[in-house]
Amino acid sequence: MSDKQPELPNRQTPFSEAFKEFIQADWEPYSTELPSRMPAAEAAVARREAVSTIFPGDRVVVPAGGFKVRSNDTDHRYRPHSAFAHLTGLGTDREPDAVLVLEPTDTPDGPSGGHTATLYFKPRAPRSDREFYADPRYGEMWVGQRESLEEMEALTGLHCAPIDELDEALAKNADATTIRLLRDTDQTVDETVDKIRAEHNLTDTAEIDADVTVRLSELRLIKDAFEIEQMREACDQTAEGFAAVVADLPEAVRRGRGERWVEGIFGLHARHVGNAVGYDTIAASGDHANTLHWIRNDGEITDGDLLLLDAGVELDTLYTADITRTLPVSGRFSEAQRKVYEAVLEAQEAGIAACQPGAKFSDVHDAAIAVIARHLHEWGILPVTPEVSLDKATGGHHRRWMVHGTSHHLGIDVHDCAQARSEHYREGELAEGMVITVEPGIYFKATDQLVPDELRGIGVRIEDDILITADGHENLSAALPRTPDDVEAWMAPLLEG
Ligand code: GLY
Ligand code: MN
Ligand code: MN
Numbered sequence: 001m002s003d004k005q006p007e008l009p010n011r012q013t014p015f016s017e018a019f020k021e022f023i024q025a026d027w028e029p030y031s032t033e034l035p036s037r038m039p040a041a042e043a044a045v046a047r048r049e050a051v052s053t054i055f056p057g058d059r060v061v062v063p064a065g066g067f068k069v070r071s072n073d074t075d076h077r078y079r080p081h082s083a084f085a086h087l088t089g090l091g092t093d094r095e096p097d098a099v100l101v102l103e104p105t106d107t108p109d110g111p112s113g114g115h116t117a118t119l120y121f122k123p124r125a126p127r128s129d130r131e132f133y134a135d136p137r138y139g140e141m142w143v144g145q146r147e148s149l150e151e152m153e154a155l156t157g158l159h160c161a162p163i164d165e166l167d168e169a170l171a172k173n174a175d176a177t178t179i180r181l182l183r184d185t186d187q188t189v190d191e192t193v194d195k196i197r198a199e200h201n202l203t204d205t206a207e208i209d210a211d212v213t214v215r216l217s218e219l220r221l222i223k224d225a226f227e228i229e230q231m232r233e234a235c236d237q238t239a240e241g242f243a244a245v246v247a248d249l250p251e252a253v254r255r256g257r258g259e260r261w262v263e264g265i266f267g268l269h270a271r272h273v274g275n276a277v278g279y280d281t282i283a284a285s286g287d288h289a290n291t292l293h294w295i296r297n298d299g300e301i302t303d304g305d306l307l308l309l310d311a312g313v314e315l316d317t318l319y320t321a322d323i324t325r326t327l328p329v330s331g332r333f334s335e336a337q338r339k340v341y342e343a344v345l346e347a348q349e350a351g352i353a354a355c356q357p358g359a360k361f362s363d364v365h366d367a368a369i370a371v372i373a374r375h376l377h378e379w380g381i382l383p384v385t386p387e388v389s390l391d392k393a394t395g396g397h398h399r400r401w402m403v404h405g406t407s408h409h410l411g412i413d414v415h416d417c418a419q420a421r422s423e424h425y426r427e428g429e430l431a432e433g434m435v436i437t438v439e440p441g442i443y444f445k446a447t448d449q450l451v452p453d454e455l456r457g458i459g460v461r462i463e464d465d466i467l468i469t470a471d472g473h474e475n476l477s478a479a480l481p482r483t484p485d486d487v488e489a490w491m492a493p494l495l496e497g
Contacts, residue, residue, distance in 0.1 A: 015134065024128045030145075034154035040089030040317050041157045043226035047087055047219060051102060052115040054215050058178040060102040060115070061170065061193065062087055062216070063186035067096055067137060075137070077276070081185045082412040083216040085318050088119060088156055092275045092316040095121050095152070096137070099166055099189055104177070119158040120166040123149045167192055175200045182216060183209040217419035220411050222433035227411065228467060230319035231435050232476050234274070235465050237313040238321040239479040241269035245309060246494040249301070249329060258301030259283040262309065270313040278320025279414040282310035289326065289459025290443040292404055303330045306337055308459055318412045322437050323477045324463030331491045333484050336454045340442050341484055344460045347371035347440040348482070351406050355438065355466045355473035359430050365406040368440040373398040376442075381450055400450075401443055407436045410465055430468045435476070439463030 015023075051060055064080040078096050085091055088100055098121035105116055122138060124146040125131040136142045152160045161169070166189075170179065174196045181193050197205055223231065245252075248265045252258030262283040270277045284294040285301040289308035301307055307329055312321040326341060328334070333341060351368035373389045376382035376398055382389055389395040409416040409425070416435075417425060430436070441461030444451045464477045481490045 013134070015130075020130075023133050024126075027127055030148070035147075035151055036154070037157055038089050038155050040091060040226065041155065042089075043224050044087055044089040045157070046224065048102060048115070048117050050219055051087065051216070054219075055102075055180055055212075056114055057104045058180050059104060059170070060212065061179060061181045061189065062100040062102075062212075063182060063189045064088075064090070064095055064098040064100075065185045066188075073136070079318070081182065082220070082318070082416075083182055083213075084185075085412055086216070086220055088158065089317075090156065091318045095119075095147075097122055097163060097186070099163070099186065100158075101166070101169055103169070117158055118169070119152065119156060119160045120163045120169070121147075121152060121160065122163045123147065123152065123160075171196050174202075178208065179205075180212045181209045182212050213419050214421060217417045218421065218424050221409060221417050221420060221424060222431060223411060223435055223467075224433070227319060228433070228435070230315055230317050231321070231411070231465065231467070234278075234313050234315050234319050234321040235323065235476040236479060237269075237273045237315070238311065238323050239477065240273070241266045241311065241313055242309065242323070242325060242480055243494055244269050246327065246491050247497060249307070249327075249495060252301045253303060253329065256300060257298060259285055259288070259297040259299045262301065262307065263297045266309070266311045270311075274313045274315040275318060276314050278312035278314035278322060282308065282324075284308040284310075284459070285329070287446040287457040287459070289461070290445045290457070292443070301329055304334070305329050306333075306458065306460065308461055310461065310463065312414065320410070320412070320414050321465055321477065322410050322414050322439075322463060323465065323480060324439060324441075324461045325480055325482075325487070326460045326462065327487060327491065331495045332488055337458055337460075338484050340444070340455060340458050340460050341462075343372065343375040344440055344442050344462050345482060345484075346375075348438055348462045348464070351438040351440060352464065352466060352473065352475065355430060355436070355468055357430055357432050357468055357470065357472075361407065361426060361428050361430055361436070364430075364436070364438060368406045368438070369398065369402070372402055372440060372442060376401060379452075379455075381452075383450070402441050403443075404439075404441070406440050407438055410435045410437055432468055432470050434468040436466055436468070437463055438466050 062084050064084040067075040067078055070076045078093050101118050102115035131139045133141045149160045170192055179193055183190055245262050245265050252261040255261055263281045266281050267277055280295040282294050283297045285299055285307045286305040288294045288299050306326050308326045310324040314320040347368040350371050351364045354363040354367040373386040377386050384397050389397040439461055443459040444455045446457040464475050467474045467476050481487050
């Protein structure tokens with residue numbers, strides 16, 4: 001199921017019969033008390049019903065995916081595919097190699113509205129099994145106690161079955177049932193489905209599978225009440241993480257290689273309160289802020305510079321925030337820094353104001369970028385008028401200083417719903433329940449000869465997470481100050497400790 005790991009014959013440990021007898025004896029029995037239902041599981045019921053409505057009569061197969069090798073026999077920390085997490089409620093560390101199957105029911109009134117859902121997974125083996133002591137990926141001695149079938153059913157509310165029964169379930173009635181597979185998530189499942197299809201001379205299935213990827217991605221465009229609460233919590237926790245970073249800024253300056261220190265402080269907080277960071281933290285001081293995906297974070301943090309911190313806490317449910325603040329390391333903006341910062345803030349305010357149900361997704365970018373082009377022109381940097389620059393066909397000059405988009409959807413993935421069709425995303429409309437970022441920036445590289453000396457090396461981005469409401473929007477990350485005065489006032493007591 002997982003990435004193939006190389007066989008390492010020199011690492012195979014022989015176990016004597018005496019050891020095998022000895023290792024399985026004299027353990028307390030597993031508790032018979034079942035775990036309580038995960039809060040995330042309840043909301044997943046309606047999401048599975050939505051899938052059922054999209055694909056009536058078809059078998060929908062959603063693998064979680066397996067472990068991914070980091071190097072040799074060491075795996076990355078496990079994370080399920082986002083569509084699997086969305087449809088099961090399983091988050092942190094669960095469940096490697098599991099597969100959710102929505103099987104069409106004969107009656108339209110089946111338990112999940114036209115489909116029955118089964119979670120196929122690898123339940124924990126009894127202690128008499130070699131897995132217990134000899135399997136570094138699944139064994140209790142190695143990775144801790146995993147769920148039994150009954151425990152997983154209690155956690156998820158799903159009917160569960162051993163993964164060994166998956167192939168038979170996939171092959172059942174295959175000549176009369178369309179299999180819709182979330183492809184490229186689990187190579188073994190892909191191969192099994194391909195084999196079944198080949199046996200039934202089913203060809204031209206690429207589009208069927210591609211459609212699953214698209215539709216499951218689009219299903220996440222509108223967040224339900226549980227998801228909105230999770231996003232709120234992720235933003236609140238991220239704000240706490242930013243405060244922890246500010247409180248430790250003097251230490252980051254003192255130690256040297258301060259960007260790494262900042263990354264570590266935020267990561268510590270994220271790992272402590274949630275699953276991890278939702279993406280690699282960008283801790284970019286000085287000119288590094290002008291490298292959009294600066295994740296090396298190996299630079300100094302120096303008094304007098306700005307620190308661009310783009311970071312998000314991912315909760316155990318895998319929902320993440322994505323927030324950027326550009327902070328004066330000393331606690332006070334210089335005049336030049338403030339000038340750039342205020343222009344970006346004005347652009348962001350314009351973008352946020354455009355966040356209305358019924359507005360176009362692209363309105364947000366257009367509103368923000370118009371402000372940026374105007375300021376660049378006023379400062380004598382833009383070589384053409386804002387009108388010329390903003391003309392998409394012939395202009396675009398302003399993009400030299402902000403080459404990225406202003407918004408993306410946010411949720412379980414930091415760039416959520418990325419496979420959604422353009423008409424529902426880039427060319428679509430905003431609707432109640434969507435969560436998007438608004439993150440304009442201005443980036444003046446130190447080497448940019450078109451930029452006046454006093455502005456070179458200044459990079460500013462301000463990023464907030466905006467929920468579209470019935471009558472407007474709500475800034476989920478409003479706990480973090482944005483105006484220069486508010487930022488300074490917020491930083492002062494934190495820096496003083
Ligand atoms: N941190 C990634 C982004 O802002 O899109
Ligand atoms: Mn973002
Ligand atoms: Mn970001």
